[in-house]
Amino acid sequence: MKVILxxxxxxxxxxxxxxxxxxxxxxLKEIAEIEELKFLSTYRFRSLPDPLQVAVPNTLSSxxxxxxxxxxxxxxxxxxxxxxxxxxxxxxxxxxxxFHGPNFYLPPFAGPSVCTFHxxxxxTWAHCHPPERVKYMRRExxxxxxxxxxxxxxxxxxxxxxxxxxNWPLDKIRAVxxxxxxxxxxxxxxxxKPVLTxxxxxYQGYSLYVGTIEPRKNLDVLLDAxxxxxxxxxxxxxxxxxxYQGWRSEHLHVRIEAAVSEGWAHYxxxxxxxxxxxxxxxxxxxxxxxLYEGFGLPVLEAMASGIPVVCSNASTLPEVTGEAAALCDPxxxxxLTELINRALQDENWRELAVKKGLLQAEKFRWQRCATETxxxxxxxxx
Numbered sequence: 118m119k120v121i122l123x124x125x126x127x128x129x130x131x132x133x134x135x136x137x138x139x140x141x142x143x144x145l146k147e148i149a150e151i152e153e154l155k156f157l158s159t160y161r162f163r164s165l166p167d168p169l170q171v172a173v174p175n176t177l178s179s180x181x182x183x184x185x186x187x188x189x190x191x192x193x194x195x196x197x198x199x200x201x202x203x204x205x206x207x208x209x210x211x212x213x214x215x216f217h218g219p220n221f222y223l224p225p226f227a228g229p230s231v232c233t234f235h236x237x238x239x240x241t242w243a244h245c246h247p248p249e250r251v252k253y254m255r256r257e258x259x260x261x262x263x264x265x266x267x268x269x270x271x272x273x274x275x276x277x278x279x280x281x282x283x284n285w286p287l288d289k290i291r292a293v294x295x296x297x298x299x300x301x302x303x304x305x306x307x308x309x310k311p312v313l314t315x316x317x318x319x320y321q322g323y324s325l326y327v328g329t330i331e332p333r334k335n336l337d338v339l340l341d342a343x344x345x346x347x348x349x350x351x352x353x354x355x356x357x358x359x360x361y362q363g364w365r366s367e368h369l370h371v372r373i374e375a376a377v378s379e380g381w382a383h384y385x386x387x388x389x390x391x392x393x394x395x396x397x398x399x400x401x402x403x404x405x406x407x408l409y410e411g412f413g414l415p416v417l418e419a420m421a422s423g424i425p426v427v428c429s430n431a432s433t434l435p436e437v438t439g440e441a442a443a444l445c446d447p448x449x450x451x452x453l454t455e456l457i458n459r460a461l462q463d464e465n466w467r468e469l470a471v472k473k474g475l476l477q478a479e480k481f482r483w484q485r486c487a488t489e490t491x492x493x494x495x496x497x498x499x
Contacts (some may be wrong), residue, residue: 119153119214120145126220127158127166130361131390132329133414134235137271137295137486138219139165144487148325151491155214160203165496196252201225201260215494223261229497232261233269234279234466236411236432238333239447242283245333247364266497269293271412272433273371291496293489295412296481303423303475304398312395316385323357323383324457325400325424327393327415328407330370331363335406335429335447340372342406343381351381354401354461358384359393368433397422403468404428404462413437417481420474425467427456437481441473 122142126135142165145154155162204224208216212227219233239246239254246254264285268290270276276292279285306320313320324343328334336358343356358373376382388396397403403419405428413434419426420441428434430449438444443460445452459466 118151118493118498119155119211120151120494121157121208121211121214121216123218123220123222124135124156124158124163124165125215125222132361133295133412134222136232136414137299140296140298140483141219141490142481143489145491147484148487148491150495151158152263153214157204160207162207163286176222186474197256209497215497217490217494218261222257223264225264229266230264231269231493231497232265233265233271234258234275234411234440235271235419236275236409237278237282238409238411241278242333244295245331245365247460250364264417265390266289267301267493269493271295272436274433274436275411291489291493293486293493294481295417296483296486297414297418297478298394298483301397301418301421302394304395309395309399312392313399315358315392315395315492317383318357318396318399320399322354323356323400324402324404325357325359325419326404327359327418328405329363330358330360330366330373332365332369333408334360335408336369337452338448338450339406340369340376340382341450341475342457343404344376345451345454348381350458350461355380356382356404357396357400358382359386359396361387394418394422397424400424402427402457403432404457405452406445407431407434408449410434416442417478421478423471423475425460426469426474427453427460429495439473439477439480440471441477443470470483 124138124142126138128135142156145151156165201224208226215231216226217231221234223230223232237462239251243251268279270279270290270292273292280287280290284401326339373382373384397418403424403426405416407429409432411433416426416428416434416438426438426442428442428444430444431447435444445453445456
């Protein structure tokens with residue numbers, strides 16, 4: 118097989134889709150059946166970048182320029198017209214390859230095309246995205262659906278959702294589970310103490326949330342639920358929030374600052390990729406009450422780190438966590454408070470949750486993701 122993989126998502130801020138793209142590219146290189154693997158970055162072929170370098174903020178990055186362009190109606194329209202044509206020109210003459218767009222988008226291509234749809238939030242949770250992003254992505258996704266020979270989703274839940282929403286044949290969609298880096302694993306106090314000291318934290322002395330600060334992550338409910346914990350519990354195990362500042366997050370930051378001033382929360386903002394697995398491993402519990410996820414990579418990272426998980430029962434999260442996590446309705450504030458309290462203080466439950474979580478996390482491997490993705494390439498070639 119000959120494959121072209123778009124690596125545009127590998128950029129700052131390195132989101133879950135960026136990590137997926139990097140790990141897929143890295144592991145596809147190990148599959149013997151793929152005789153040629155080319156990486157398309159914007160409008161040229163290039164080598165695979167180091168994700169640790171990409172994860173460093175850069176005010177001169179092409180991503181910052183791209184975001185500026187997409188905020189303007191005129192430039193956004195020009196970009197949506199010109200960008201696919203420029204990509205098409207680069208990949209012309211490679212019709213004997215399979216083209217894979219890992220992030221919703223496909224340019225015109227003479228050969229077979231595969232595209233990964235991670236979720237449908239741009240359609241079903243449109244109010245949680247900037248209007249310009251909704252308009253742009255909906256138009257691009259409509260074009261992708263006309264060009265794709267096969268779709269890939271991160272979970273079976275999303276596979277069914279995509280098929281129903283677009284009336285797309287199920288036999289042309291494959292669910293290929295994601296994974297998390299081997300860096301996410303249980304660690305000793307000695308390994309993580311320097312990072313904890315840097316951020317003023319103690320081993321198993323905090324609850325952790327990791328994700329973009331935005332409405333879809335349901336942080337209003339998380340803050341409400343944590344505020345209901347006894348003051349002594351909140352002081353002993355403050356809530357630590359890590360994540361890039363997203364859209365419509367102003368009021369959330371006001372609430373977070375209030376919790377910080379009361380002494381039961383800390384916002385670390387963007388954290389270096391090398392530090393993140395250590396901060397997971399040092400937590401007492403991981404909390405993730407998201408309203409909607411295409412996969413929910415942070416809960417997998419937490420389970421792999423040997424940390425008990427409390428999350429919502431929304432969308433794909435039950436599929437990813439299996440029987441390992443404590444689940445509740447995303448709008449049930451008191452129920453979430455009760456689960457967090459148990460996860461912090463019930464040692465028997467914690468021990469069982471850690472064991473179940475590690476076993477569940479073992480089911481998700483990047484090598485499996487790459488192998489099953491390559492099988493999709495074979496299908497479209499056939």
